[in-house]
Amino acid sequence: MRQEKLFSKKNIRILREIAISDFKVRYQNSFLGYVWTLIKPLLLFAVLYVVFSVFMRFPVDNYQLYLLLGIIIWNFFAEATSIALRAFESKESLITKVYFPRIIIVIASTITSFLTFLLNMIIFFIFVAVSNIGFSFSFFFFPVYVIELYFLILSFALILAVLYIKFRDLSHIWDVLLQVGFWMTPIIYPVSLIPQTYHRLVYLNPLARVIEYSRSVFIQGHVPAINLNLVLFFMTIILFVISIFLFQRYQKSIPENI
């Protein structure tokens, strides 16, 4: 395959145009538009909040913020990876009829979900504003986690997108794995409820780290220790490198096998 500069002006325009078009279409098509994607995490939040703060109680301060932030981050991950999984299938004509670097299609699919995530975060900030926690300078560390979260998601997206070409039942498998992941990740419960011996296992999941550290930044008002941040940083880098490697290796055969 003849190589082309990945981030040329032309390719960035294509990325932007595909991502924005998808975003527009997603919100035009349903009657309630954007409200729908807002309702989904909020409804989940409401149900879980009632269950776990009225019926059962977790020893967590500001449980509503704790839960909401977890759900929003998880939702971003689950939605972006599920859409990216089918990215090539849904953009078939862009792959078999014209050439530009295929990675753009995967990136574009995650950017659409990223925009939804940003809109959801506005809701979270409203919750923060009306809560009793005051402003803290640690808030400014949150963008670091957003960037790491994005690259984690992109890594999963790239791997899933190429694997899906080979294994079409991956969409079902991934649905199940996401279900499992939701309960394995400290979204609704605090890590402190898990026996100490299993903490290492929980934190093998980079998403658990992103969620826990983001909570620390907002709710406890302090940035986690530097070594914790470094672990997350290297986890992200390693995963991203693996995903790029796999993607490069399999992308040639995409147009023939789709």
Added chain:
Amino acid sequence: MSSIIELENVGKIFRIPHERRDTLKEHIVHFHRRIKYDDFNALKNIDLEVNEGDFLGIIGRNGSGKSTLLKILANIYTPTKGKIEVHGSISPFLELGIGFNGDLSARENVYLNGVILGLSYKEIDKKYRDMVAFAELEDFMEMKLKNFSSGMQVRLAFTIASQVNADIYLCDEVFAVGDLPFQKKCLNTFENLKRSGKTIIYVSHDLDSVEKFCTKTMLLENGEILAFGDTSKVVAKYKNSIQ
């Protein structure tokens, strides 16, 4: 005249599995049984040199490798072997309206499709009015594309594709679209491209248009070049081979 495209000994083999195994379940259940493949030689040892300003026609029966060759030139397929050199930018007409989305307005689709074909926002802005006039869709641009008739869609698509400024144009059966008056405009567009010295590679079953436009023609059969050269001779050979 210098050569703008050079192919040396290019071949493409598709591996066709005897059974299609594309779920993880099947891989696990039948992991001990290896899949057998048939190799399908879509293209064999193609040598080709296209000069700047050539209008090259490619003809041949279905499955002779015409579209595979175009896709290799467009950088969509990777050849199994051989060397390809392309000295210039390529605009694929492989299909009109790539990326069109029915839920967006016609105007939004012009930008989407234009950008995918390599136009910049500035270029599209500048040419927008002319394009709409050319496609004769002045009153419909804010309408959703799915409410367009297929004729309107293809007129819009052709207009956008014809705005792309490249050195080499690859056309797969795309030539004259729409109703008769619009077809005339399409032909005009190609005449202009030809006159301005662009290189065009045109795959078609419409031998009349090949004879009318192409300066050279190539006849493919089973992935091999059967004849190459003067259009009238090659077309005559193809016609003979069918009868």
